[in-house]
Amino acid sequence: MAEILTLVGSLRTESVNSKFAQVAAASAPEGAAVTTFEGLEEIPFYNEDLDVEGKVPAKAAELRAAVAAADGLLLVTPEYNGTMPAVINNAIDWISRPFGASSATGTKAAVIGTSAGQYGGVWAHDDVRKSLKVAGAEVVEDATLAIGASYSRFAEVEPQDDAEVVEGIAKVVAALAGTTGATAPAELAEAAAR
Template identity: 55%
Template sequence: MSDTTTRVAVLVGSLRADSVNRQVAEYLRDHAPEGVQLDVVEDLDALPFYNEDVDAGQTPADAQRVRDAVADADGLLLVTPEYNGTMPAVLNNAIDWLSRPYGQGAITGKPVAAIGVTPTPYGGVWSHEHALKSATIAGGIALEDVTVSQTSIDVDVLGTEEVIAKLQGAVDAIVAFSPEPATV
């Protein structure tokens, strides 16, 4: 981690303009603790579907932009709803682009946490598990899964101190991350 400011790249799995998960990401960005900068990586929908043939040539500019944003960060926060029992395709696709080149992708060695809200009975548990599993296979280090279940899409998630504390806990875990020393 950097000595002065810890930078956390944030990927939002929902593309909806009024997405509660986008609101969560923006809230955390706007209320980041001193010495912490959260950067919401925009326009994940501009990424083409991952194709190794395309990546072997000239990496598309949007894919390189996302790779650079995550590579320059100290950690990664995935903010995602749950679609059909898993993470949204746009988030999975972004992780696919970030995972290459294999073993050297932008996520490699970075702490990763998954949070989000969803009106499903399971509160996004599967989405977060799948996102963390994918990020871990891509080389990230899964930290903490914070799942906030809401019973209605109209619930003011950001109006509840307990919920905000749980969401902020994921950011705190990324900031506190210290890699284990390598053993020989």
């Protein structure tokens, strides 16, 4: 079973990126499971003084363990001020340490998301990919999805009802799971096509 861990860069209750993560879970091909890490906002900003045995905050230790156990990482994020949100940057800081022992080393990773701008957050996604590579992850370069104009596009349509979004997320999840299938499960695809 391929375990894919999702980290979401928006903390809003009704975040569209959180809904993308839900579509990712529903799009998991047979033999794969997608789960979202909850509580990124509870992790303090990375501080080397905290990163010593016996002092590592519980939620940061939980994140490291979850990333180490995952076969794939899916970061789902908007773009804030031309780059990644602080919560994603902080998560990568924690998983990249201690130096030389990143919990992301060798883990397949991909970045997707939606943002208000016309390009869907590609600057943020590029920055996240770069940071993940430095942290030791194996970024799947062609597993991408950036959907622009999120406020208008999803004003009346939920992501799970948008065929392009469902299909795009399914392709990324399949790439992370190491499967050749590039389509969403039939029920999800049929619902989105309506």
